[in-house]
Amino acid sequence: MTPLNAADHFTLMMDHEVRKSGLAGNLCALVIELDVCPDKDTLSKKTRSFTRRFPLAVASLKKTGRRYAWADRNEHPNIFFHYPYHDAENSDTFQTQTLKKIINRKQALEDILPVELHLIEGEEKSLLALRWFHPLCDAKGIELILHHILNEEHDTKHDNTPVGLDAWLAKQGLWKKIKFAFKARNNIRQLDQLNSTLLNPADKQTDTLDFQVIRYNKEQTANINTQARQYAGMTGTALYFIGCMMRTLETIGCDHEGDGFCVPYAFNLRKRKALFPIFGNHVSFLFSQASRKQLQSKQQLFEHLKEQNKYNIRNALDFAMLPLMEAGSWLNLDRFGEIVRKNPQGTERSSFWFSYTGEIDPPMTKILGCNVTGLFQISPVTAPPSFGILVSQLNGELTISYCFIPEYIPEEKLTQITKRMSLELMDNT
């Protein structure tokens, strides 16, 4: 049995919350677009080799006492799936519908394969989709998994030495952890003084996650990156996307108007360029929050968000969240979810979900001789907020994947959001 770390438990709690919202669970996908279809037999062989080297990739989640762990399966399942394209269908529709089926397939917790590789053929491009169950790894981890599937590197560095998040927690003394946990809690209490604005209060039955990908060419991406540097500074790219989306939602109007916007965002605890650890979530998280008044001036908004971020880092609030997650991992999933998601008034704390992964690392231009022409991600959301954005970049071209629950965010509203967001990003309002 391989125990889940504190952040893995956090994502498992989110799986529970996503399921309560009617969706399939905390199933994410990294989707790579290729100019032609790679050889499926080679991919199948590479995938089998990967799961032999890394048996955790086919483990099954089991409850042990109050916590969860990965358990070996008796059989060795196939994790590679191939979807041939037939000329009679519209290629884009076929690929999108197939992806939607993959991320909306409902399964019992113990039946879910931690990683699946799906090859979806098409007329002009093929999609390689790595679907992963979030308690297994974070967004960085799935990039590393893709690297290890394709490169068949030997696992030479896995021993019992704690790494990433586990190493940090193991180094802290009891009193420091408790101090940190309360520091984090006090920060969240402070945030809870503002009620969060939500696109939709979410009161219908639902069972489907949908997504839409908006792509920006090199010129547009360069423009957006310049604006990000001007408004949010050299290290504030993620803040730029968060702030622009806050302003977008404020402009188009939300059904549940609160006092401001509050957005959680994760950050990577691995050493830069590290190829290990592959498995486990090695992230902590912080919140960006702005009042509706602060949103009126773009300049002032980003001065505020930068200052908030500086304060959070200076006070180690990023690391302070880890002991809080560790304490939460001993609670039952329902209770943990309620504490994480809701403010004391019982309102959802997150105005939308957000992820920024930047350029894929290690860099990737070809897969099995095929050119990589695009990349995007898919993530589930809870209802509310029923809406999330995932920002990625490949070879200087930005993609924003809008993930949403269509019952709450109708097509017309989504179009308004994506158009306004583009204007905000390019400072063209």
Added chain:
Amino acid sequence: MHDQIKTFITQEIVQLENPDSFSSDDDLLAAGLDSMGIMRLIMFLEKTFGVTLPDNEIEPDNIQTLNRIIQWVERHR
């Protein structure tokens, strides 16, 4: 305050062989007060006595005995 905190500690946090003999200067950490217990205790103190206890004051000196806990809470009322 004394009785409320004592009852909470002896009934909810630390399993004592003989709760009646528990004194206000007994070492709670030696008696088995662990990290989860400390967190629950602080949350109880804040909720029951309407105080916010600063995270930089969460130290053995303020939590080791019932008397010290009372003094700590009193300083923030």
